[in-house]
Amino acid sequence: MKSLNGAKIRGMILRYFLLALGTVIFTLPMIYMISTSLRPNGALYEYPPRFFPKWEALTLENYSYILNQSKFYVNFLNSAFVSLSTITLAAAVSSAMAFVLGKFKLKVNKLIFGFIILTMIIPGTTMIVPQFELATKLNLVNQLWGLIPFYVAWVIPFSTFMIKGFMENIPGEIMEASWIDGASVWTVYTRIALPLASPAIASVSIFNFLTAWEEYPWANTVINDTSKRTLPIAIAGFFGQHQFTQWGYVFAMSVLTLIPVVLIFILCQKFFVQGLTAGSVKG
Amino acid sequence: MITKSRLNRTQLIALLLPGLLLFAAFTVYPIIRLFWMSLCDMSFSSMLTQPFNGIENYKEVFQDPTFWTVFVNSIVYTLITVPGQMAIGLFTAILLNGIKRFSVTFRVINYLPVVTSWVIASLVFRYIFNTEGLLNYFLWKIAGVTSSNIRWLDTRWGGISVAMILGIWKGIGWNMVIFLAALQQVPQDLYEASAIDGCGAWGKFVHVTLPGIQGTILFALIELTIGGFNVFTSIKMITGGKPAHLTDTLLTWMYYKAFSTGKFGYAAALSFVMALSLGLLAIVQFRMMRNRDN
Structure with missing residues (x-):
């Protein structure tokens, strides 16, 4: 009986893990879009590209x-x-x-x-x-x-x-x-x-x-x-x-x-x- | 009955007519007109007379090598994106069906790509898949799985791949929601019975889940096949058909022929072939659905 419960719990953890992982990968494009909209236009062609802008470079200038x-x-x-x-x-x-x-x-x-x-x-x-x-x-x-x-x-x-x-x-x-x-x-x-x-x-x-x-x-x-x-x-x-x-x-x-x-x-x-x-x- | 009274008859007609007229004028008439246009010479030079020229447009379509290129592109796009989004959507639905907490949160987040407009989603993917963009940087410099930047956007299969990845990404949420609803209709005692028969997780999936959601699978197949051949905005925004129409699909090529070269007859013939074959395909799929029900 105990082992069955253990398997059930492991199954649950696996479900949540897969769902969370999938959701993160899934939302990356949207997050990248938002993060790109928050950095100065000149920084958009910087290399290497950054997923998140530098904290001090965050700006609302595109929105304004x-x-x-x-x-x-x-x-x-x-x-x-x-x-x-x-x-x-x-x-x-x-x-x-x-x-x-x-x-x-x-x-x-x-x-x-x-x-x-x-x-x-x-x-x-x-x-x-x-x-x-x-x-x-x-x-x-x-x-x-x-x-x-x-x-x-x-x-x-x-x-x-x-x-x-x-x-x-x-x-x-x-x-x-x-x-x-x-x-x-x-x-x-x-x-x-x-x-x-x-x-x-x-x-x-x-x-x-x-x-x-x-x-x-x-x-x-x-x-x-x-x-x-x-x-x-x-x-x-x-x-x-x-x-x-x-x-x-x-x-x-x-x-x-x-x-x-x-x-x-x-x-x-x-x-x-x-x-x-x-x-x-x-x- | 109630429909015998004259007042009620007038009212019934008055309720039907506005919708019917709009539908007839802007949807049904264009289908009929499309067929007629496909049989006429409709290029710029003959626009005023539009002489009947039989199956010339169809001949031109089928003898055009570019048509076969874009035809293959559309087939590949549909054959990959339809099963792709169905499989991932179903898998997500099965995961969601087994959890209680956060189920709605996961569902809402995973549905967001569906409500994101095609124009915006396409531009985001184009930006990510840029040759000097984020994905190539990640694959090469961080993950180390490639040894140079992949030219996603200016090769035939690179461009189509980006559009396909976008298509799958955008479609998973829809599949997830309809499969989740279907899974909740599968009788629970069937699972219990199969457990007694010694079925493992895979056995349950094959013997209980799949037969139980057959109807929804067919429904999704019909809807998504139509959607797959309807792909337009993503290709237009991501590659624009470049290079040299190698990444065009049936509809973007049809659009180019009509609005950039003025070959309206060619475009009409191509559209009509598409509408007809998809219509027939859908009827076959509907039949399969009905046979299953009987």
């Missing part, structure tokens, strides 16, 4: 440079505007679609759902050429708000799919009672379905926020004006602007861009895990 530029605030607000509009619109239209697809047996349901699944299995970037042509025709090129309909359309399949699964699990009796009371479709949607599905909508919205906040290929293709850039294109533009990349600026801006994302992630951790696992375990 970025934060003293009005450009950064413009980029930040652009990203916030596009991301927040995307998640609001996507939540509205996807939850409505999910409600109809999940709770009513219409003839078109199968067809619509088929298209939703179909678009989920095609890599999004393969459509960039016809989408660019479409954006040109609709005069959406180089328009900040022009990003929104594309982003919303991209996240509709995933959002509808997830919210639909949740709506299907709402017990039929709850709605049955309202039909008997003579409630309309709209009333049932807004008074019953929406409040009950709000956890699913919240979790989907977090994912949608990340998608829009970090989207690069499309925004980089259609946005030209510096004043209309979102954060990812602004960061990418910073890099490679000069012959020698000013890594201190690049990483200071990166850290500032990551702060809202990490905050949202840590605060909404529960919704995150729910959203991620909803589709996978059943499958």
